[in-house]
Amino acid sequence: MSDDTTAEVGSDSDGEKRLVRQPWPRVAGRPGFTQGRYGAVGNLELVACAVDDGLWVGWFNSDRIDTMEGAAVGQWSGALRFGRGPRFVSASITQVHAGPDWLEVVALTDLGELRRLVWSPDEGFVEHGTLAEQVVAASALVEQPDGRYVAVVTGAAGIRALTAIPGDRYPVISFRESKVEWACVGRAPESGDVLDVDAAWHIDHLDVLVVAGGRPHLRCPTWSPGSPALLDDVTTARLAVAGEATGIAAVTPSGHGMLIEVCAGASAVNRVHLGPAEQASIGVVTHDDGPSWHVVVSAAGSLRHHTIAIGTGSRQIHRSVGDPVEAVVWAEPGATTVHRDA
Numbered sequence: 001m002s003d004d005t006t007a008e009v010g011s012d013s014d015g016e017k018r019l020v021r022q023p024w025p026r027v028a029g030r031p032g033f034t035q036g037r038y039g040a041v042g043n044l045e046l047v048a049c050a051v052d053d054g055l056w057v058g059w060f061n062s063d064r065i066d067t068m069e070g071a072a073v074g075q076w077s078g079a080l081r082f083g084r085g086p087r088f089v090s091a092s093i094t095q096v097h098a099g100p101d102w103l104e105v106v107a108l109t110d111l112g113e114l115r116r117l118v119w120s121p122d123e124g125f126v127e128h129g130t131l132a133e134q135v136v137a138a139s140a141l142v143e144q145p146d147g148r149y150v151a152v153v154t155g156a157a158g159i160r161a162l163t164a165i166p167g168d169r170y171p172v173i174s175f176r177e178s179k180v181e182w183a184c185v186g187r188a189p190e191s192g193d194v195l196d197v198d199a200a201w202h203i204d205h206l207d208v209l210v211v212a213g214g215r216p217h218l219r220c221p222t223w224s225p226g227s228p229a230l231l232d233d234v235t236t237a238r239l240a241v242a243g244e245a246t247g248i249a250a251v252t253p254s255g256h257g258m259l260i261e262v263c264a265g266a267s268a269v270n271r272v273h274l275g276p277a278e279q280a281s282i283g284v285v286t287h288d289d290g291p292s293w294h295v296v297v298s299a300a301g302s303l304r305h306h307t308i309a310i311g312t313g314s315r316q317i318h319r320s321v322g323d324p325v326e327a328v329v330w331a332e333p334g335a336t337t338v339h340r341d342a
Contacts, residue, residue, distance in 0.1 A: 005336050009328065012068055019072060022327045022338050024058070024079050026051050026301035030236070030279035032092030032140055033296050037101050039063050041287055045095065046076070046296065046325070047105055048303060049088040054081050055107060055117075056339075057093070057125075058327070060305075062287065068330045075328035076305075078338030082125040083107065083117055090279070092140030096149070098166040104141045106131065106151055114138050114153060118171040124342055131162055131175055137236075139199040142206065149173070152180060152199040152208055159197060159210065180208060180219075198239040202246075209239040209248065216248055216260075230260055230269060242284040242291045245310050249274070249282035249295045257297050259308060259320070272308055273319045276300070297322060 010019035029049035035042045036059075044060035056079040061071040071077035083105075091107040103119035114132045119125045132138075134156035141151045151162045157177075164175040196211035208219040216230045216237045230248065237250040248260040257277030261270040274280065279298040284291050285307075295306040304322035329338045 006331065006338060017068055017330045018333055020329055020331045020338060024303060024325050024327060025056055025339055027056065027298060027303060029088060030090035030281060031296050031298055031303060032281050034093050034095055034283055035285045036095040045093050045103060047091045047093040049091055050081060051301065053087050054084040055088055055091055056081055070329060072328045072330060076325050078327040078329050080340055080342055082342040094141045094143060096143050098170045102171065106138060106141050108135055108138055112155065128171060137196045139197055142199050142201055144201060150206060152197050154194045154197045159194060196236045200239045200241045202241045207239060207241060209237060211237050216250060231258065236279060238280060238282045240282045240284050242310055247282050247293045249280040251277045251280055259293060259295060271318065274306055274322065
């Protein structure tokens with residue numbers, strides 16, 4: 001748990017509940033997040049690796065009306081710890097239609113085991129075994145329009161796709177492993193060990209991003225050899241797609257975060273500096289005012305949340321400060337922490 005206790009920042013009119021603020025627990029490795037279907041406009045679901053063992057999960061309240069339950073409007077919830085035992089180095093979270101609307105967490109341990117954990121309203125998070133071993137990096141679980149699940153991994157067996165079709169026995173499903181073919185590639189990996197992989201659905205196909213030889217390489221049928229170069233000297237990168245816009249959250253060896261944005265047919269890329277970073281995760285969040293890039297950056301044990309309008313880089317706004325991920329929660333009087341173990 002965090003060593004910090006809660007600090008009161010407000011209360012309801014009756015004084016029965018306090019609005020308290022508390023830093024999130026310290027984290028390690030790469031976080032993951034997604035916009036889900038809970039809440040009136042789609043809350044954000046965040047998962048991060050604990051510094052010792054297990055995972056932390058929380059949510060961002062995107063609603064407009066405050067119900068004074070859990071996270072305040074426009075704020076993060078407290079963190080719930082689960083998956084105790086293994087030490088994880090990266091994690092991702094996806095809300096799928098099966099269940100319905102259950103959460104799929106895919107997390108990589110420091111021993112190279114890719115594990116699957118599934119959340120349901122009745123049972124919370126339940127472990128569902130190891131998807132692959134000797135893994136270096138993995139994408140989030142992507143739910144395709146036809147209902148199939150796919151995750152892309154890299155490791156001792158090369159770049160592989162893990163696919164499954166949820167059926168009547170869900171959440172019990174079997175994943176099938178196959179090689180990722182590099183057809184329709186503008187820039188395939190040329191040299192060096194593969195350091196990272198990610199994947200995202202792009203209109204009618206799956207895009208795959210690979211970091212190798214210090215550069216990100218994009219497998220996308222709409223990406224031609226004449227497309228602009230993305231970025232040199234990268235250690236890790238994550239991928240998101242919003243219509244014809246592609247967003248990549250990358251980290252350099254010097255520990256600097258960067259949002260790289262490119263649109264189909266563009267002659268250049270837009271870049272937004274994200275400040276100090278060890279790992280980063282990116283997603284597309286859609287509200288009434290349209291879609292935007294959201295990036296969660298990990299640095300020095302803490303998380304920052306960046307919200308960046310699509311096309312920002314092209315409007316000469318090249319830097320984002322981000323907001324710390326901390327809990328601002330409605331709590332009962334006397335509560336000393338808003339974080340807990342499952």
